[in-house]
Amino acid sequence: MRFARQLAVSHDPFHASKEPKHGSQVKAKRTETMDNWIDCPAVERNPGKVSGAWVFRGTRVPVSALFENLGDGAQLSEFVSWFPGVTLQQARMVLEHAAHTLEAA
Template sequence: MNDWSSCPAVERDPEKVSGAWVFRGTRVPVSALFENLEDGAQLSDFVNWFPGVTLQQARAVLEHAAHTLEAA
């Protein structure tokens, strides 16, 4: 299981988006990144479609997920 609490690019607040992990400072769920990439979007498309999410945040989330998979 991925422990998102150690990823500085995301946050979770029970009052925000039903407590889902979101990109810090936004209401954009982390899951939206993976769904869009799965559907063929480029990382640059994603950050253009979701104002407030930076390229650095998106990369940090992907790196965090990759490191989690490596550790498993």
């Protein structure tokens, strides 16, 4: 039985790249990626909520949990059932936003 992961540490396809980056390139890319979440209406960030991590709007579920669970083989429908408050529409919006951001990079 699969278990939902609420906190992701390293597996986040949104930050993945085809070529490894080193030093300041990594820091610059991560900063750029974090700023790009501002344009996604399905998420929010509040310094007093989940240590300022990007979360699904109206919840305390980190966006990184979506990528972690999908990376472990979970289905989108399973993810939203494991995390009450996150809607299928929000999860799809996050994935679409991530795809568009990666295409633009």
